[in-house]
Amino acid sequence: MKDGRTTVSLSEQQLTIWAERIDTAHQTGQLLRPISSEINLSNADAYEIQRLLTARRLATGATRVGWKLGYTSAAMRRQMRISEPNLGPLTSAMLLVDGEPPGLLLAQPRVEPEIALRMIADLPADCSVAVAAAAVGTAHAALEIVDSVWVDYQFTLPDNTADGSSAAAVVVGPALRDLDLLDLLQVTMYRNDVKVGAGQGADALGHPLQALCWLARALAEHNEIVRKGDIVITGGLTPAIPMRPGDVCRAVFGEDVQVATHLPKPSHQALADPY
Numbered sequence: 429m430k431d432g433r434t435t436v437s438l439s440e441q442q443l444t445i446w447a448e449r450i451d452t453a454h455q456t457g458q459l460l461r462p463i464s465s466e467i468n469l470s471n472a473d474a475y476e477i478q479r480l481l482t483a484r485r486l487a488t489g490a491t492r493v494g495w496k497l498g499y500t501s502a503a504m505r506r507q508m509r510i511s512e513p514n515l516g517p518l519t520s521a522m523l524l525v526d527g528e529p530p531g532l533l534l535a536q537p538r539v540e541p542e543i544a545l546r547m548i549a550d551l552p553a554d555c556s557v558a559v560a561a562a563a564v565g566t567a568h569a570a571l572e573i574v575d576s577v578w579v580d581y582q583f584t585l586p587d588n589t590a591d592g593s594s595a596a597a598v599v600v601g602p603a604l605r606d607l608d609l610l611d612l613l614q615v616t617m618y619r620n621d622v623k624v625g626a627g628q629g630a631d632a633l634g635h636p637l638q639a640l641c642w643l644a645r646a647l648a649e650h651n652e653i654v655r656k657g658d659i660v661i662t663g664g665l666t667p668a669i670p671m672r673p674g675d676v677c678r679a680v681f682g683e684d685v686q687v688a689t690h691l692p693k694p695s696h697q698a699l700a701d702p703y
Contacts (some may be wrong), residue, residue: 436472443473447480450577450591457535459579462587474586475650481592482517490519493659494547495647496572498593499585500639500663501631504540507667510585513633515646516593518659523598529690530597534575537596537671537691540664541615541679543629543636544570544600547658551640553648560637560644563654567610567636569601569687570661571679574668598661601687611635615665616680625666636662 436443446463453460463469463477486492498514499505505512524530530537548565555563575596578587588594604613610629617625633639639662644654654660671677671691678688 435470436476437470438467438473438476443476443480446477446590447484450477450481451484453577454575455533457533459535460577462578462583463590464584464587469584469586469590471586471589474589477590478516478592481590482519485519485521488521490521492517493520493523494518494661495643495654495658496593496595496598496661497632497639497643497663498588500633500642501627501665503627503631503667504664508581508588510588512585513639513642513663514585514589514593515643516589516595518595518598518661522595523600523659524689526599526601527688527690528599529692530573532596534573534596534691535577536581537573537575538668539671539677539689540572540574540668541617541625541627541666541681542570542572542661542664543604543610543613543632544568544598545636545640545660545662547654547656547660549656551644551654553644553653555641555644557635557637557641560640561607564607564637564640567604567607569604569679569681569685571599571601571677571687571689572661572664573597573599573671573689598659599687599689600659602685604681604685607637610637613682617666617669617677618680619669619671619675619677621676624669627665629665631665632662639663
């Protein structure tokens, strides 16, 4: 196995078993030991598990609506000890409106401020920043809620890739101005009105449009493209912030554009026995 990006080494049965385990774990709130703690997991194996995991999710009625980029910022790579970006699909079940809480079971949620791009044209694999800019309709303030299935957020890049790059939910907020100047946009992250992180658009591989070009090239290796209508989130601009029940998390982009979400406190009301 000389090229981990293109050579799958696991059997179809092994790939299917791991996709089923990850899917079941997310549905039940269970945490797993990383695949790499048991076997040598290549990038190619990881993306094939991701493909099978996505197929299981789409089989429930969701649709693929775009893509997420992971680890495009140095802050995220340092936090998770990851050396390069990865990608994962976004589904319709993951999309939230501004202020909405995630309506799914989350085991260890974290939140990241990101810049989301809505595509108005397909994007070729060999695109330039200028071509990418022309294919983007609008940019938006966004929050990604990630929820790794791996115990204590301890994983390798292939483990994370197999888990869909930890994608759980995405809050797409208001539109941002000046697409060409997104790299200069300052972003501040708050949890319960306490500042917990700061970054700027340039932290996403130099410019969110550069990150979009990276995605186009990477998808070509999987016979995929960025398509008209896709939503692309271009990577966390600060370290991922843990979310606890009752937390309200918001990000401020520039001086006045905000996007928020919250994690409700669980109800502890016991059902009374009528008899």
